[in-house]
Amino acid sequence: MTQIPIEVGRLMRASLTGFVAGCRINQPNLPAFGTLVRVPINNRLEAFGLVYNIHVDDDGLVRQLVTNQTLPPEVIADNRDNRNMPVEISIITIGRRESGVFSHLLPGIPPTSLDIIYQCLPLEICEFTSAGRFGYFRHILRNEELPTGELLASHLDQARRAHGACGDPEWYTRAIKELIIRLRDDYPGLMNVMNALSDLPTE
Amino acid sequence: MPINYQQIQAQADQFCNRSMKYHQALNNATDILMDVLMKSGSHLTELHHLVDLKALANKSLRCAIPIQEQISTAYTLPTTFEPLLLIAADGSQINPNRHRQVDFGLINVATICIQPGLDIPPDIESESKLMDDFDQQTDHARLTEDLIALERDILERAALYNRACKYPAPLITISDGPLELFRETSETAWFEKKLAEYKQILGDCRSATILTAGYVDKPQSDLVNRMLRLALEMLPVSNYPLSAEIENIRVSDACLFSGLLTVPGDRSAIFAIQSPWAQHFKDDLQLCFFYLNVGRPQKPGLARVEFPAWCARNPQLLNNLHAAIFRQCEIMGTRPYPYILHRAHELAMVTFDETLQLENLLAGELQARGLDAGVKSNKQSAKDLPGRGRYP
Numbered sequence: 001m002t003q004i005p006i007e008v009g010r011l012m013r014a015s016l017t018g019f020v021a022g023c024r025i026n027q028p029n030l031p032a033f034g035t036l037v038r039v040p041i042n043n044r045l046e047a048f049g050l051v052y053n054i055h056v057d058d059d060g061l062v063r064q065l066v067t068n069q070t071l072p073p074e075v076i077a078d079n080r081d082n083r084n085m086p087v088e089i090s091i092i093t094i095g096r097r098e099s100g101v102f103s104h105l106l107p108g109i110p111p112t113s114l115d116i117i118y119q120c121l122p123l124e125i126c127e128f129t130s131a132g133r134f135g136y137f138r139h140i141l142r143n144e145e146l147p148t149g150e151l152l153a154s155h156l157d158q159a160r161r162a163h164g165a166c167g168d169p170e171w172y173t174r175a176i177k178e179l180i181i182r183l184r185d186d187y188p189g190l191m192n193v194m195n196a197l198s199d200l201p202t203e
Numbered sequence: 204m205p206i207n208y209q210q211i212q213a214q215a216d217q218f219c220n221r222s223m224k225y226h227q228a229l230n231n232a233t234d235i236l237m238d239v240l241m242k243s244g245s246h247l248t249e250l251h252h253l254v255d256l257k258a259l260a261n262k263s264l265r266c267a268i269p270i271q272e273q274i275s276t277a278y279t280l281p282t283t284f285e286p287l288l289l290i291a292a293d294g295s296q297i298n299p300n301r302h303r304q305v306d307f308g309l310i311n312v313a314t315i316c317i318q319p320g321l322d323i324p325p326d327i328e329s330e331s332k333l334m335d336d337f338d339q340q341t342d343h344a345r346l347t348e349d350l351i352a353l354e355r356d357i358l359e360r361a362a363l364y365n366r367a368c369k370y371p372a373p374l375i376t377i378s379d380g381p382l383e384l385f386r387e388t389s390e391t392a393w394f395e396k397k398l399a400e401y402k403q404i405l406g407d408c409r410s411a412t413i414l415t416a417g418y419v420d421k422p423q424s425d426l427v428n429r430m431l432r433l434a435l436e437m438l439p440v441s442n443y444p445l446s447a448e449i450e451n452i453r454v455s456d457a458c459l460f461s462g463l464l465t466v467p468g469d470r471s472a473i474f475a476i477q478s479p480w481a482q483h484f485k486d487d488l489q490l491c492f493f494y495l496n497v498g499r500p501q502k503p504g505l506a507r508v509e510f511p512a513w514c515a516r517n518p519q520l521l522n523n524l525h526a527a528i529f530r531q532c533e534i535m536g537t538r539p540y541p542y543i544l545h546r547a548h549e550l551a552m553v554t555f556d557e558t559l560q561l562e563n564l565l566a567g568e569l570q571a572r573g574l575d576a577g578v579k580s581n582k583q584s585a586k587d588l589p590g591r592g593r594y595p
Contacts, residue, residue: 061545067536073322075534075542081324083549 006119008037009089014110017139018093019049021117022086025056029119030087034154036120036128037091039111044099047107048120048128049091050140052151056087091117092143094136095128102128104135122162129159130171134178141182141189148189149196152179157200225452232452237462239431244275246438253433254477265478266429267456270491270515272472274427278493280468284526285519286319287414288374292363293547294355297558298348299336302583305565305576308334308346309558310355312362313550316370317543319530325543327550330362353397356384360404364413372412373520375527379544382417382490382509383480398483405488405511414514414524420540422494422507427456427474456494457505464496465503468529471495473515487513495525497532497539504539506532 008031009023019039023030031037035051062079065071079085096107120128129136140148140155156175163171176197183190243250247269258264272278297309313329334354336346363376384401408415460471471494475481484490489512498504508528514520532539566576579587 061549064536064538065534068534072319072530072534074317074319074325077322077324078317078546082327082546 003121003123005121008035008117008119009086011039011111011113011115011117012086012088014112016093016106016108016110017143019047019091019111019117021089021091023089024080025085025087026080030054031089031119032154032158034151034158036125036155036158037117038097038120038124039115039117041107041109041111041115045107045109046097047093047111048095048097048102048136049093050151050155051089052092052146053090054087055090057085059085089117092139092146094139095131097128102131104132104139106139122165125159125162126166126168126171129163129175130168134175134182137179137182149192152193153196153200156197228452229454229458231446232454233458233462236428236431236435236454236459239435240427240459240463241275243431243434243438244273246434247271247274249438250274250430250434253437254430257433258477263479265426265476266433267426267474267492268430268477270473270475270512274472274474275463276472277464277466277469278472278525279466280470280529281522281526284523286530287523287527288316288318288370289527289531289543290314290316290363290366290370290374290376291541291543291547292359292366292376292378293544293551294359295548295551295553296351296355297553297561298351299334299346302580303562304579305562305569306336307562307565308336308351309553309561310334310351310358311551311553312355312358313547314362314366315543315547315550316366319527325546327546328362328366329550330358332358350393353384353394356380357397357401357404360401360415363415364404364408364411367408367413368411373414373523375414375416375524376408377416377418377528377541377544379420379548380417381419381507382415382511383476383478383484402483402488405484409487409511409513412520414520415511416514416524416528417509418528418541418544419507419509422457422505423455424507425453425455426476426492427471428454428459430474431459456507460494461496461503461505464494464505467496467498467500467503469496470508470525473521475512476509484511487511491515493525495528497529499537499539504532506539 006029008029009021009027012020012022014020021037031051033051033054036048037051038046038048040046061083062085065075065079093106095102095104097103098107137152140146140151156172159175160169160172163169179193180190183193250269254264254266254268292312292314294310294312296311297307299306299308310332311329312331313327316326332354334346334351359378363378367374367376382405384398405415463469464471473491473493476490476492481490490509491512491514492507492509495506495508496503497506506528508524510524514524528541531541531543534542535545569576
């Protein structure tokens with residue numbers, strides 16, 4: 001059965017290394033932390049990224065309203081539906097698909113404003129994460145501003161389930177081994193990632 | 204040049220000293236008038252006649268008229284009320300400015316409709332009206348700030364009525380500011396026409412049981428104070444006449460009632476407005492008001508709520524209005540103001556950037572048709588030059 005791509009929002013701003021999507025706070029398909037998403041740049045090229053932050057901004061009115069202990073439901077609905085306060089989803093770019101071929105190199109051009117961002121389907125997650133030799137890990141590991149351990153744990157958990165469904169349960173073990181190799185000279189970094197991974201439920 | 208703070212510092216001392224003296228006099232005057240208010244609570248008929256008598260002699264008399272309630276009583280928040288549908292409207296305008304490249308005016312009116320208690324997002328709409336001064340017929344008023352303000356008030360009221368007609372009555376419509384319509388316009392005939400239009404809308408609202416209210420935040424008016432001064436002058440209600448030093452002190456009604464309406468949700472008695480402009484609104488449409496404490500315990504905040512007389516005669520509707528406005532103010536927490544009015548304002552507001560965009564759009568359209576788009580005034584061009592900055 002063909003799965004329908006899930007739209008998660010539209011692009012607000014972008015650079016070569018990451019982009020920010022905006023979406024409504026009450027939309028049902030708000031992507032979770034660590035979700036793999038894609039955004040078509042043109043007919044041949046797509047950027048792939050991981051959700052690493054979800055930001056809900058405030059304003060003067062919201063700051064005033066939160067001091068009220070009992071807010072009527074219509075006021076909450078008004079602020080969530082009518083007021084122009086998009087949830088900002090920050091995404092780190094970790095690879096691309098060009099003419100159908102996956103690569104963990106960055107796309108040469110960034111996506112542009114209002115491009116639609118889609119959540120990757122399990123098959124796309126499997127195809128992207130099994131392309132090459134986990135090259136996309138370097139984008140995550142070198143970015144000191146990311147919550148690296150938590151992001152990897154969340155991503156690997158989602159990818160493990162996708163690979164399990166695709167018949168490759170060993171992918172997770174290979175991914176862990178690759179992380180250990182890449183972090184062999186960074187003991188604190190390795191412990192940070194391992195600690196986070198140890199909190200994942202065992203399968 | 205920046206402000207000369209050295210000079211201001213010296214003047215600030217004088218400012219504070221003068222303020223202290225003023226507040227002493229104000230407190231004395233308030234105490235006396237409060238005494239009059241308490242003693243004249245039961246003299247409604249005499250007060251009414253007194254105002255009528257004075258109005259005959261003084262056509263420009265402006266004061267409050269007691270209606271049917273004891274004026275020295277605080278009326279508490281109703282315990283039972285029906286959460287009626289609320290619709291608010293607010294308008295924002297771009298005033299004509301001959302210094303701009305293209306001279307135009309704009310009125311933007313937004314309406315918001317809230318059903319209290321339901322988890323349904325409010326329904327919002329906005330309407331924009333572009334205005335120009337190209338019609339040079341003699342009976343047409345020139346495009347001025349006053350004209351736009353008046354037109355905005357009427358469009359707000361019309362938008363409220365049009366929205367309200369789509370819902371079952373009774374319901375409450377509210378706008379910011381008084382219901383009374385007064386403008387300094389030289390175009391009398393035009394103003395009379397607009398006034399008739401406004402009265403027609405209020406009349407239509409009355410026929411459809413659509414409650415029309417105006418909310419005045421931080422009211423400065425002294426209508427009740429003026430009425431009490433008449434009482435002090437002509438009725439045996441106080442043994443303490445105002446001394447010469449406080450006779451001319453203007454005591455705002457909010458100042459007076461803040462000592463009476465001490466519990467959040469308390470409202471004053473209902474008064475009608477006696478004024479030359481208010482004479483245009485008669486019988487069912489006679490303009491009435493009460494003061495309402497929308498504040499918190501120990502932090503009273505007075506607002507004035509205006510509505511037509513037909514609402515004042517319907518106790519259930521009046522209770523619903525009283526409760527609805529207080530509940531709306533409560534939503535805003537420490538700075539009480541009706542949430543629905545703030546949202547209407549937020550939706551209607553035309554920003555400076557939007558004004559520039561609109562001006563560019565009109566200039567572009569004119570040029571595309573081969574017409575002269577005009578030029579900015581030299582004065583405006585000079586003002587728009589990038590500044591050197593006060594602190595280079």
